[in-house]
Amino acid sequence: MPIITNLDVMLAKRKMSLTQLSKAIGLSLTNLSLLKNGNVRGVRYKTLEKICIVLACQPGDILEYRSNDDAFGSNK
Numbered sequence: 001m002p003i004i005t006n007l008d009v010m011l012a013k014r015k016m017s018l019t020q021l022s023k024a025i026g027l028s029l030t031n032l033s034l035l036k037n038g039n040v041r042g043v044r045y046k047t048l049e050k051i052c053i054v055l056a057c058q059p060g061d062i063l064e065y066r067s068n069d070d071a072f073g074s075n076k
């Protein structure tokens with residue numbers, strides 16, 4: 001999928017665990033783990049907003065678009 005989730009990177013930069021973030025935003029650890037691993041179909045803006053507030057970041061710091069060409073190592 002061309003949308004990459006960098007939540008683990010932001011958590012590491014902020015020295016925060018997934019459990020701490022889960023408690024801070026009121027989202028289950030299971031659902032947050034699915035989001036971190038990119039196993040979700042969508043994210044509510046309210047959830048994204050809460051994550052950005054707690055991690056003091058922008059949505060683009062968490063979500064990244066990579067074309068399918070980039071994902072497969074194409075050199076166009």
